[in-house]
Amino acid sequence: MSNFFKLVYNEQVKLYARKSTWIMFGILAAIILGVAILGKTVGNVDEAQYGDDWRQQLEQENAEIAEGSSEEEVANHWGIQENNYYLDNDIKPLEYDAWQFVVENVMLSALLSLFTIIVAAGIIAHEFRWGTVKLLLIRPVARTKILFAKYASVLLFAFTSLVFLLVFSWITGAIFFGVNGANPLLVIQNQNEYTQIAAWAEMGRSYGLQLINLVMMATFAFMISSIFRNSGLAIGFAIFLMMAGNSIIGFFMQYDWAKYILFANTNLEQYFRGTPLIEGMTLSFSIGVLIVYYVIFMVLSWLFFTKRDVAGH
């Protein structure tokens, strides 16, 4: 088994020996810093300081919003709803801090999907492009093992970059906005209602769900890479599907089978926040669909990698 870890280690060495991998982390760091600086300077972050008189402050905010709005608008205004939640439950609003910054930055996982797709698309295809595959596959190691080492390396990259996003966001957030304790209770919107949830739980939930999406896209790109041995094609295909995913579902929405489309199921957030995309879909249904797709992707990757000849150019 140590043999397998050596193979994964090899893949990681090759991955991090290339500048492009470091550039990805650089871009991610730059964007996180950029978001923090923007938040601090332009001030789209709720900078209100709440003192002991936070109840009056909230009432006043509500009054300001209500001014000049119709009654219906007032009832649906998210700011008022949120403030009312604080008032109703007697919770003092927390100042914006590193924890909230981290939770908000989960949106950057779209960028991680992109990076993971690039890595997954290249990890097989590059060996063919460089010609190194011929030296790689003439070792006393089964092709299946090499394939899974490569796949494990992609997952490890996805996981590493997700952890990087989390930790770097937290540190940046802590520097720019400060920290409210080790695990503060955050107020978040959940299906048109507000609830309180611990920061760690919220982070685990949202980042965990993103990881599922990440793994699915990476596995898809990995499969294309294995079948066509061409990283450009794999990147293009996977990114196109990632971007067009929602349009594809929209386009086929009226059909009964639309719920079996991969992209209708990758966003598991729909079962925790908001409503399912298509009526009748449940969390276990989506997990089932994802598993079926996953198995298909893996089997195809395996078949093409292990059964096909490594022919000349």
Add this chain to the structure above:
Amino acid sequence: MAAEPAMKLIDLKKDIGKKQIIKGLTFDINPGEVFGFLGPNGAGKTTTIRMMVGLMKISEGDVVIKGSSIKSNYKDAIRHVGAIVENPEMYPFMSGWKNLLHYARMMSGITEERIKEVVSLVGLEKAIHEKAGRYSLGMRQRLGIAQALLHRPSVLILDEPTNGLDPHGIREIRQYIRSLAEKENVAVIVSSHLLSEIEMMCDRIGIIKNGELVAIETVKGLTKTDEDLIHIEAVPLDRANELLRQTLQLEPTVEEENIKLTVKREEIPSIVKCLVEGQVDVFGVQVQRSTLEDKFLDVIGENAIE
């Protein structure tokens, strides 16, 4: 008692689509032997090598390495093989050293000392920590040979190993291959489309044409040809020509100031004697050895590529 062959090819065939690319190759390569695998480009050398190392599936037949079939017992068979297939392509963004470490991790029991040893064997000590992307083709070739030797293989397969090397480098590689075969009893398979580059290092040469083995000859047999072409410079030519035809029943051709004829080596003294006794002045006898190249071209035909 003959040693067990290091590698056996048994009626090896490869079909691609409906076309048969390799049409049944059968031959053995013995330990301590340098085997030249010769053929024009497109004859099927690389396809055969790819089947030997398991990169391509075998359509029919088998390759047996040290008793293990590459088809049914891949890991045990490939364990004994070191190879370069086509160009020695390396990871360009890593140093030569890291490239070697990478392959060393895929096999068991390769120490850092062994890697150092191999590096010095191929004479890459100076450049080993530079990125492989900056290597010249000759340096990549050396690094390729280094990675093939890491695990002390019993069978070494080198596809066009002299490609991109300067004459000095070719000589070094040649000496190195010879010493591997002679001292460490490695079976070496060297492919080439240029006979002149491998004839000096091979014990036997198999010539492949259009996926078929057209000849296997030991190099000695090839060079010590039965008949040599000789040029005789003699005056008068007409008389010499007549003498040879009448007394010795030979069929010389007259070309400019020379007589050309093909004879066995041991016949030369009697020819000279005949001419001298017949009052012909002989100014010189020149033996032109038929080279392996001529033989090679004879065997495969001038226009081998279909």
